[in-house]
Amino acid sequence: VERLSDEELMAQAQNGNVQAVDLLVSRHYGLVLNFAYRMLGSRETAADVAQKTFTRVFASARTFKIGKRFKTWLCAITANLCRDELRAKAGKKEASLEELQEMAGDAFAAAGTAPDAADEAALRILGEELWEKVRALPDKMATPLILHYRDGLTFTEIAEVMKVPVGSAKSWTFHAIRRLRAELTGNGLLDTEGEVE
Amino acid sequence: LRCENIQELLIEYASDELAPAQADQVQEHIASCAACRESVRSLRAILEAIWEAPSIEPTHLEVAAATASARAALTPRVVRRPDTAPLGRLGDWAFALGSVLVLGLAVAVQRAFSEPGLLRAFLADAFSQPVVLVVCFVSIVIVASFLPICMARRGIPNGNGTCSGLQKPFMTR
Numbered sequence: 001v002e003r004l005s006d007e008e009l010m011a012q013a014q015n016g017n018v019q020a021v022d023l024l025v026s027r028h029y030g031l032v033l034n035f036a037y038r039m040l041g042s043r044e045t046a047a048d049v050a051q052k053t054f055t056r057v058f059a060s061a062r063t064f065k066i067g068k069r070f071k072t073w074l075c076a077i078t079a080n081l082c083r084d085e086l087r088a089k090a091g092k093k094e095a096s097l098e099e100l101q102e103m104a105g106d107a108f109a110a111a112g113t114a115p116d117a118a119d120e121a122a123l124r125i126l127g128e129e130l131w132e133k134v135r136a137l138p139d140k141m142a143t144p145l146i147l148h149y150r151d152g153l154t155f156t157e158i159a160e161v162m163k164v165p166v167g168s169a170k171s172w173t174f175h176a177i178r179r180l181r182a183e184l185t186g187n188g189l190l191d192t193e194g195e196v197e
Numbered sequence: 198l199r200c201e202n203i204q205e206l207l208i209e210y211a212s213d214e215l216a217p218a219q220a221d222q223v224q225e226h227i228a229s230c231a232a233c234r235e236s237v238r239s240l241r242a243i244l245e246a247i248w249e250a251p252s253i254e255p256t257h258l259e260v261a262a263a264t265a266s267a268r269a270a271l272t273p274r275v276v277r278r279p280d281t282a283p284l285g286r287l288g289d290w291a292f293a294l295g296s297v298l299v300l301g302l303a304v305a306v307q308r309a310f311s312e313p314g315l316l317r318a319f320l321a322d323a324f325s326q327p328v329v330l331v332v333c334f335v336s337i338v339i340v341a342s343f344l345p346i347c348m349a350r351r352g353i354p355n356g357n358g359t360c361s362g363l364q365k366p367f368m369t370r
Binding site: 013016018021022024025026029030033034037038043046047050051054055056057058059060061062126127130131134145149150170174177178180181184185190 | 204205208212239240242243244246247248249250252253254255259260262263264266267268269270271272
């Protein structure tokens, strides 16, 4: 059973084979959890979303069409649940720019004058700020960005996930990258030479 | 290549996704263009921050919880049980006939009780004509025998929350 493809396992799950269900969950839980975490920024919420994703996947197992890619179907369901979650918490306050800059200042101070430690701290802050910015992007930009650069999906697969033309998926991803660069440069986290400060 | 035409190519170049021939062209361009060279550097910094962000590792508990939910939610495709009911469609006709006879009997009894004197006459008639008794008895037997079969054939819930007419999923374990 371990050697079967996702789609073959899904066909078995459609006939009630719970072993196929177990295998599909264990194969893809990490992907779903990490994607949700990148979109939502909270491990706890990401784990909730991951659990809901697999519940929804197998509750609607009979609607899965043989010949379709399981992974793109799974990512589409995860993306939808993340979008619902983001809408639900849309009213909540996000960290302000001042708070982020303060965090960055603290981290640099803590790193002292050692160049390696400062670089490491700068990278960490860039990473933290970056993911805040990614989560602030519209869904249609954040989703393909994460799926392509973190999860390794091709633009064709992303287009299938988002039910849009391949050109749109690619274009939104590139828009996202350009917007991130503009915002991070504006915050002073990327210097004019493009290197981390 | 002109700067304004290669902005998307720069992103693909920074993420090493360009075909070698195109990558060579971009390489040639950025060698002589400081602005695009800087652009590639900043794009690489962002992409590296995305790539190098550590993944979170799922715990056994999380995977177990998701697996349990997934198993509980599994709704397999349902397949109609092949027609294995004894007597096949004959059972349906017998059920229909029995139902009509029982209904007729019920109406007759109701009328007999609603009009004094008729009950005695009715019972006397019934006892004097054994065929009536036989018809009643046969009707009840037919309905009692075929009711479960017909319910099963039609997929009517059987009271256990399951549907006796539907085949249980094939367990391929």
